[in-house]
Amino acid sequence: MCVAASGGTEAVGRSVKQTRQAGLSDCSECCSTDECNDQLCLHKAPNQCVDDETIDCAKLSSLFNVCTGNYEHAALVCPRTCNLCNYTNGNWADWTSWSACTITCGSTTQMRTRTCTNPPPSTHGKNCEGPTTDYKSCVRDACPVDGNWGAWTTWESCSATCGVGIQHRNRLCDNPPPARFGDLCFGDSLDYRMCMIQGCSDGGWATWSLWSSCSATCDGGTSQRYRECTNPSPSPYGQQCHGPNSDFKVCSIFPCQPPVRLTDGRFEIFINGQWGTVCDDHFDTNGATVACRMLELRTANARVIDPPAGPSGMPIWLDDVVCKGNEHTLLECDHRHIGYHNCIHTGDVGLVCA
Template sequence: MSKGVWIPLAALCMFRVSECLECFSCQNIADPDECRNTSQCSSGQSCSLQTSQAGSDLRFNMGVNTISYAVPSLLAHTVSLDAPFRPDSSPHVMNAAVQTAAMRTFVLIENLLNIHHAKITCPKFCGLCQLVDGNWAAWANWSSCSVTCEDGKQTRTRTCTNPQPSNGGLNCTGPASDTKLCTKQLCPVHGNWTEWSTWSGCSVTCDVGLRKRTRSCTNPKPDRSGDFCVGESSEYTVCLTDPCSTRNGGWSSWGSWQSCSVTCGGGLKLRSRTCTSPSPSAYGKACEGNFEAFAVCVNTPCYAVAFNAHGHNVLSNFVNAFPTVIFNEGNAYHASSGHFTAPVDGLYYFTAQFCCIPQQECGFFIEKSNASISSSTHLTATFEHHTTDVACTSASTSVKLNRNEHVWVLIQGTSSYLYDGYNGWNTFTGTLIQEL
């Protein structure tokens, strides 16, 4: 009676990276390796290998089998046995001949699972011809040298993309990068200081002298356009020895006054003296007092500002515009508005006089305001009255004005009360005293 073993090879088709294309197809042969016939493997089918034994001969049937159950994993293949067992064996021990056939079959399966061995020995199973081993692409260009002077290195790389490994193919072997030595011109040598020398002896044998120490830019010396050392090559320090004699200092005579610190307006002038009559010795006392003296100096004003005007023209805002201008240095007074406008910051002086006809009262104010004339301030307030004669009254004031501030005369009463003739004038004068 024949005995048989059936081993499904569907796992080779279902669990590998590519699907089956053909199966070996031979019946009742003694050696599976001698099979050269193939048959097409369709969807839902797998390659199969069946063994049977008649007497001492083991025969093999190879072909296509339809899958009707779940396929086990590659590492746990299902083996169906149809053979008697030896009386002294347990139900799970195969006949020796069947064991041999099964072992040969599993060796064949293991060879197929070793994909790089199987692609050589069994190229028609599971589309193994689709395996692609990787190959190196051409080397890239060398990189620039890693240094700008002396010795450095250059690198280049390549990739495993000619072709890239796929479907379980082998990766490229060998290095993916390469290096080589590159040599540039010699680097510049920048200079550096040596250590300071020891201090020299004192330059004098008594009183106060100097000691010196030096260093040189030779550690290393600059070469090949290298930078020179930064800093001083020598240093000095004071040294005190025994006094030659004890001598206190005395002032020289004052020098001449220097010119004024400004060319116009107020400033300062300077004169000086020295502690050299005599100079103090190392252990003597220095001169006491200041070696400089200052004095105020006043030059002509930088701006010449002065005016003198008379007459009366009382405007609607009660400002008197003095129409007759005798002189107006600097053009700061405006006869049409009666306003004086400061051309510079400074101290100014103003005087005003008004005359009234008999039996009338006269009064006026000298006023100032800011540049926008948004507010005003009384600087003077004056009143006069006489019953029989023309009466004149005057007032003066000094004031600090900023540039573009205004000064004018504000009257009380009407212009009909004012007298302007042989016996008296209505006047308004002003001048810059000191520019600030």
């Protein structure tokens, strides 16, 4: 039967030809086989059709596939035609017991299952909804953790820059570190090996520097020179250069020129804080040249003359003076010790410098 809009019922599925008198407007049946269905029912799914001997469910199934897809709907509309009079939805049976928790420390997972057998689905009945398996955690006290070595570090620099040295590397017991009375790592945390970058070289002297200026211009000074241990420089474990790195020599050994003067042609020299004369024993042109040089006068035609005698109280400083002519001062020439003589002032040296 088909529930009408007025609340009554109408026959469904009978031949439209028996009731239709004229045109589509005369159609009064729902779920029929021709245009009346589109005009009157306005839908393809006969939700208000009920299964009855007077209803053509076979026709409904052929028109709208009532018996396929939505079996719950088919069981309401045409249960006999769709063979759904005895359909059963599935229902879960009880859960099984939880699986055993066999661990003594740490954690694991326990499992239980259930089946869709109370009852099982039949005749297109619905399957059970939900999972067939359930899980829960099983937790005991934390397990001991044995230590394990981490990776070795890279080798450190060689302890020597030449010759044989030592390199080392290390590792930590941190992969993982021991915990909760677990075992320590077995083995050494340090590793060593020999290394040699290059052979060690001993030092060698570079050439001497030039001599420095003399520390004095007369009466003897010193000059020095230096050398460095850089040819080659010794490696850290090589031998240093042997010998001194500095050298000294005496220079300007000629005596410093004392003050000199000509007094009435007589050559006088200032020694020990007192003016004195030079005796003319063995004094010649070479000596005159040196004496004129001391006076910073011309020397080309220097000669010896007899001057007036010096004062009796004036000392005679030099005697037996023998020069080569190239000396800077009479003190460089051969002579007796200063102050020693065997002459008197009548033998004082006189000069002409020209």
